[in-house]
Amino acid sequence: MISFRDVTKSFGPKRVLDGFSLDIPEGQTTVLLGYSGTGKSVALKHIVGLLEPDRGEVEVDGKVIERLSRDELVRLRATIGYVFQFAALLDSISVFENVALGLRQQGLTEAAVTEQVRSSLARVGLADAGERYPAELSGGMRKRVGIARAIALEPRYILYDEPTTGLDPVTSALIDRLMVRTKRDLGVTGVVVTHDLRSAFSVGDRIAMLYEGRVRAVGTVDEIRNTDDPVVRQFIEGRP
Amino acid sequence: MSDRLNPFGIAQIGLVRRTGRWVADASRAVAMPRVWLPLLVVHLRRLGVDSIPIALFLAVFTGIVLALLASYIFTGAVPLYFVGALVAKTVMMELGPVLTGMALAGRVGANIAAELGTMKVTEQVDALETLAVDVHAYLVVPRVVAATLMFPVVTAMAITVGVVSGWITAVNLLDLSTPEFFKGVRQFYQLKDVWFGLVKSASFGCAIALMGALTGLRTQGGAEGVGRATTRAVVLGCEAILVLDAFWALVLL
Numbered sequence: 001m002i003s004f005r006d007v008t009k010s011f012g013p014k015r016v017l018d019g020f021s022l023d024i025p026e027g028q029t030t031v032l033l034g035y036s037g038t039g040k041s042v043a044l045k046h047i048v049g050l051l052e053p054d055r056g057e058v059e060v061d062g063k064v065i066e067r068l069s070r071d072e073l074v075r076l077r078a079t080i081g082y083v084f085q086f087a088a089l090l091d092s093i094s095v096f097e098n099v100a101l102g103l104r105q106q107g108l109t110e111a112a113v114t115e116q117v118r119s120s121l122a123r124v125g126l127a128d129a130g131e132r133y134p135a136e137l138s139g140g141m142r143k144r145v146g147i148a149r150a151i152a153l154e155p156r157y158i159l160y161d162e163p164t165t166g167l168d169p170v171t172s173a174l175i176d177r178l179m180v181r182t183k184r185d186l187g188v189t190g191v192v193v194t195h196d197l198r199s200a201f202s203v204g205d206r207i208a209m210l211y212e213g214r215v216r217a218v219g220t221v222d223e224i225r226n227t228d229d230p231v232v233r234q235f236i237e238g239r240p
Numbered sequence: 241m242s243d244r245l246n247p248f249g250i251a252q253i254g255l256v257r258r259t260g261r262w263v264a265d266a267s268r269a270v271a272m273p274r275v276w277l278p279l280l281v282v283h284l285r286r287l288g289v290d291s292i293p294i295a296l297f298l299a300v301f302t303g304i305v306l307a308l309l310a311s312y313i314f315t316g317a318v319p320l321y322f323v324g325a326l327v328a329k330t331v332m333m334e335l336g337p338v339l340t341g342m343a344l345a346g347r348v349g350a351n352i353a354a355e356l357g358t359m360k361v362t363e364q365v366d367a368l369e370t371l372a373v374d375v376h377a378y379l380v381v382p383r384v385v386a387a388t389l390m391f392p393v394v395t396a397m398a399i400t401v402g403v404v405s406g407w408i409t410a411v412n413l414l415d416l417s418t419p420e421f422f423k424g425v426r427q428f429y430q431l432k433d434v435w436f437g438l439v440k441s442a443s444f445g446c447a448i449a450l451m452g453a454l455t456g457l458r459t460q461g462g463a464e465g466v467g468r469a470t471t472r473a474v475v476l477g478c479e480a481i482l483v484l485d486a487f488w489a490l491v492l493l
Contacts, residue, residue, distance in 0.1 A: 010250075048370050054250060070265075074372045082370035088363035102371035105275075149371070 001026055002047055002157065002191070007056035008213075009042055016042050017053070018213030029183055029190035031200040033224075034210035035235065040193040041085070043210070044159050047191070048080055049073050060157075078106065081150025081158040081188075085165060087142035089134040089149075095121070096130035099149045106153070120152040121145075123185075124178060140171035144178065151182055158182065160192040164199045172199060179203045197236060201225070209235065262376075262454065266384075269376035279382040287348050287383065287449070288390025292397060294347060295340045299398035302335050303327060303405030311414045320416050324424025327406035332433040336399040338485055341444035344391065345477030348445075349452040352383055353473030356456025357466040365457065375457070384449040391445030392438040399437060432492075440488045447480035 002024040009017040016039040024030045032040045045051040046058045049065045058065045060076060068076060089098045099117045108116070121127050124144040134142060143163060150158050160179060164172035176199050183190050183203075194200050200207055201221050208218040209232050217224060217232045224232065269276070310326040356379055359365050368375050403425070410416040452473040459469040 045366070050366050050369060074374075077370055077372045080370065082367070084363045084367055086362065088367035090359070090364050090367070101368070101373055105372050149367075153371070 001059075001061070002189075003057075003059040004043065004046070005057045005059065007043070007046060007053045007058060009039070009046070009051065009053050016213055020056070020210070020214050022208055022215050022218065024189065024191055025206070026189045027187065028205035029179070029192060029203055030206045030208060031192045031194060031204035032208050032210055033197075033200050033235070034195065034216075036195060038210045039213050040195075040210055041161050044082075044161055044191060044193050047157075047159060048077055048082055078102070078153055079156045081153060081155035083143070083146045083150050083158065083160045083163055085162040087134070087146035089142055089145055091134045093133075094130065095126070095132050095134065095137070095145050098134070098145060099130075099152050102149065102153045116152055117148075120148040123151065123182075124148045140167050140174065143167070143175055147175075147178060147182065151186060151188075154186070155188060157189045157191065160190065160194075162194055162196075163192065164194065164196050172196065173202075175199075176202045262457075265374075266376045266380050266450075266453075269374055269381045272374055272377040272381070275374055275377035276381040276385070279378070280386055283382045283386035284390055287351070287386045288394055291344050291347055291390070291394050294343050295394045295398045296401050298339050298343050299331070299336065299400075299402040300405045302339055303331065303402040303407075304409045306330055306335070306402075307406040307409040307414065311410070311416075320414065321420040321424040321427075323410050323414065323416060324407070324421040325428040326424075327410070328403050328425040329428055329433060331402035331406065332399050332437045334437075334485075336402055337395050337437045337441040337444065338481060340395045340398045341391070341441060341448070341481045342478055344387075344394070344445070345448045345481060346474050348387055349448045349473040349477035350470045352449060352452030353456040353459075353470045354466055356453060357459035357469040360457055360459045361462055361465060379457070380450075380453040383453060384446055387445035387449035388442050389445075391441040391448075395438060395441035396434075399434075436488070436492055439492070440485065443484050443488070444481050447484060448477040451476040451480060 004020050004022045007017050007020040008015065020039065020043060032043060034040050042051060046053060046065065047060060049068070052066050063072070063076065065073070090101070096117055099120055100113050103113045103116055117130065118127065121130055124147050126141060126144055126148065129137070129141065129145070134145070137145065163175050163179065167175065179190065179192065180203055182188060192200070192203055204221055206218065207221060207224045209216045209224065211231050217227055217229050219227070225236065227233065306327045307323055310323040311320065314320060314322055356365070365375055365379070368378060407418070407421050410421045411418055455469045455473040455476065459465045
């Protein structure tokens, strides 16, 4: 389980997270929903130790991230897949090498790496794209490679940062379907950061709405859809 | 404790912690040759071999100017064959390493800072972290090792070309014969002149690559941040060269 406990994070004078607390249960996909700039991606980065809280704690499987040694953090990261907003593929190496990067750190044989990369790329429908470079791919394909790279390590958790942002509706639906299938086939716990309501309602088991740096409402998709909270209703209905 | 500190205080503590951690991580990464060794050849070529043209271009004109300058200074006071001594000694011990270092601070330091800075702002560095890849072993060490190894090679070439261009200038423009020029070169030559220049250039390469990596990995913001990091890497690289130049002069001369 992933837990945020009263997490506060500021960048300069701007406080992005302000007493943010949330439990993310195993085996489900939890969506962090909210306006731009409410700290959704910042919260996600705390889970893998890319950011450290100014105050509060982030716990994964009972381990407080900020208290882990460098080696413990590296071991924990190997159990968490991270899909970045713009895929964050290394543009100087091929798609195959991008997906193989994390696997090579695990000390696998080259044959095992090749097998795992091929299987991961096939899972996202890009079996033939291994020799291509990131610059030769469309936005949707890059996101799919990002997902392949994340699932190649067979993680227990997958974190998706704005997985459908900037994509056309059909490609967005494709990515949503891929996220649902990944959870079903691999049994991973998912955390999805988005402000795309359609995507949130189609992939989420639970939804947490962030507002002003903390959780404003949390519940199942139906509970959030039918909430009376005026801030959540305004967001769902898209009222200015 | 953070409750009692203002955001500026927290930022300063964070900066000290990050710098200390960066140095520790970079040192630890050297012991991971499995990660950086396969990348070394690429960087030897990119940072070293590709820098040869600019270094040689600089060396040609340095040799010409030195020969003419020496002749101008010595005329009527010192035998003209001293031109060879001054050109060789100055190119080997000072101008070869320092000017090559300065030129490569622009080329190599800027290249590293811009590349790593772009990777930083496009979250490629974060991606490496989440994949449990040691960022310092993967990005910093191969570049620093390549620059440390290749700067002396490039400098040695620049020294050779500088002396040769000084000789050609002396023979063609100063009425100095080849035996006279090399009499001056031989008369004051010591083996130390060469290794002094090459040791300096290795330290310049190491410092320039470190400055480029440090500023690149600290880049914040978008294109503007990358531009700032690149400029800073070049400035810090040039400053490091001057400080190291004085340091080696004090220690080795």
